[in-house]
Amino acid sequence: KAGVTQTPRYLIKTRGQQVTLSCSPISGHRSVSWYQQTPGQGLQFLFEYFSETQRNKGNFPGRFSGRQFSNSRSEMNVSTLELGDSALYLCASISGTGTRAFFGQGTRLTVV
Amino acid sequence: GIQVEQSPPDLILQEGANSTLRCNFSDSVNNLQWFHQNPWGQLINLFYIPSGTKQNGRLSATTVATERYSLLYISSSQTTDSGVYFCAVPFNQAGTALIFGKGTTLSVSS
Numbered sequence: 001k002a003g004v005t006q007t008p009r010y011l012i013k014t015r016g017q018q019v020t021l022s023c024s025p026i027s028g029h030r031s032v033s034w035y036q037q038t039p040g041q042g043l044q045f046l047f048e049y050f051s052e053t054q055r056n057k058g059n060f061p062g063r064f065s066g067r068q069f070s071n072s073r074s075e076m077n078v079s080t081l082e083l084g085d086s087a088l089y090l091c092a093s094i095s096g097t098g099t100r101a102f103f104g105q106g107t108r109l110t111v112v
Numbered sequence: 113g114i115q116v117e118q119s120p121p122d123l124i125l126q127e128g129a130n131s132t133l134r135c136n137f138s139d140s141v142n143n144l145q146w147f148h149q150n151p152w153g154q155l156i157n158l159f160y161i162p163s164g165t166k167q168n169g170r171l172s173a174t175t176v177a178t179e180r181y182s183l184l185y186i187s188s189s190q191t192t193d194s195g196v197y198f199c200a201v202p203f204n205q206a207g208t209a210l211i212f213g214k215g216t217t218l219s220v221s222s
Contacts, residue, residue: 031208037153043212045203055207088153094208101145101200101210103155 002027004093004104012110018079021107025072025093031055032074033101034066037088046089049074078109086111114139116201118213125189125220133184133216135199142202144175144182145210149196158184158197189220 005024013019025032034046045058049068066076078085088108092101115138123131135144143162147155159166159173161182166173170189175182186193196215203209 033209035210035212042214043198043200045209045211048203048207048209050207056203056209058203058209090153090155092155092208092210096208099143099208100157100160101208102157103147105152105154108153 006104023091029093031094033092116213135182
C-alpha cells in the first residue's frame with residue numbers, strides 16, 4: 001500500500017506570493033488533516049477534511065485555505081505569503097474517526 | 113481547548129540506556145498516539161493507545177486514561193532512536209484532527 005504523498009518536498013517563495021501544496025492520502029482513507037510545524041510554535045493543526053467537507057479548522061488566518069477532491073486528495077493554499085509562513089507543512093491520512101494517523105514526508109516552505 | 117504537556121523536553125542518553133517519556137493531557141480523550149519525528153521531518157506513528165499497554169520491540173507505551181497521562185518506554189536505546197517524540201490527542205470528538213505536545217528531543221550517543 002502506498003504511503004501518504006506530499007508534493008512538492010521543498011519550495012522557496014517570495015513574500016506576497018501564493019503557494020499550493022498537495023497531499024495524496026493512503027488509498028481508501030477519506031480523512032486528511034494539515035499541520036504547520038515551526039521551531040517556535042511546534043506542530044499546529046490547520047484544518048481537516050473528510051469526504052470533501054472541512055470538518056475542523058485550527059486557529060489560522062483566512063490566508064490559509066484548503067480543499068479536498070472526490071478522490072480524497074487534498075490541497076492547501078496560502079495566499080499573500082509572509083516570512084512567518086516559513087515552516088514544514090505536514091499532511092496526515094486517517095481511515096476513520098478515532099484511528100491512527102499516518103503522515104507524509106512534508107513540504108518545507110521557505111518564504112524570502 | 114485540550115492541553116497536552118510532555119516531559120522532559122530534552123533527554124540525553126548513552127547507547128544501551130533506558131528512558132521514560134511522559135505525556136499529560138487536560139481532558140478525557142478517546143485515543144492517544146505517539147510519534148517519532150526522524151531527522152528528515154517525517155512523523156512515524158509508533159502507537160495508537162487509547163488505554164492500556166502496548167509493546168513493539170524495544171518500545172512500549174502505557175496510557176492511564178482515567179488519570180490523563182501516557183508513558184512511552186524506550187529500552188536499550190540505540191543511536192537511531194534519536195529524534196523528537198510527540199504525543200497527540202484528538203482536537204475534538206467530531207473528527208480526526210490532532211493536538212500535539214511540544215515533544216521530547218532524545219539524543220542517543222554511542
